[in-house]
Amino acid sequence: MPLPPLPGHRLRIVTEREPAPGERGFMNVRKLTMVARFEGEPGESEPFTYDCADRTRMDAVVVVPHYRRADGTRMVVLRSALRPPVAARPREVWPVPEKDSLGELWEVPAGLVEEDERTPEGVRGCAARELFEETGFEVDVAKVAELGPSTFPSPGMIGERHFFFHVEVDPAAQKPPPEDGSVLERGAALAHVSLSDALTACRAGEVEDAKTELALRRLAETLGG
Helix, strand or coil: CCCCCCCCCEEEEEEEECCCCCCCCCCEEEEEEEEEECCCCCCCCCCEEEEEEECCCCCEEEEEEEEECCCCCEEEEEEEEECHHHHCCCHHHCCCCCCCCCCEEEECCEEECCHHHCCHHHHHHHHHHHHHHHHCCCCCHHHCEECCCCECCCCCCECCCEEEEEEECCHHHCCCCCCCCCHHHCCCCEEEEEHHHHHHHHHCCCCCCHHHHHHHHHHHHHHCC
């Protein structure tokens, strides 16, 4: 049964506080006053305040490199990543004990869309660029295929879109990843694992990154299981 139409409610920004000089950084907070208009009701709601995250490079690509071994096993390439917001989780908010590795995750390659990449062709090129930076696989942009529609990973906090791609790679042609020179990309580990084992790791909580699990499940669906 298809989903019903969305209700048709709309949000409108009334005011936005401009950041003070020198206040803007990699991630910023937009302090908004908004009103809502509800379909079928007259007028607008009372004004309410809402804070949301913002950054100059808003959107990101997510790309799954994969290949088939001689025995027919479908392999994927994962990469370790350091995530400061996860590492900085205050102990007082923990509802369950956390791992000693808190802040270090297994992910598929991903990265931010640059300002000059904000076209459909640019986003695809971004996926190829990030793939090489993070894994050392150079691929023809034309071979980078979409992996389902884009999504909002955290719509209550930031308007970031994730654009999903996959591409078949040649493991024999892999080069040392150049990385982007940042501290967070230094010394990353790469893991070539079967798609089946990667999905098992998702179910076991060994892969805790949501975009990675979504991308791997979409790849399995795309490839037929």
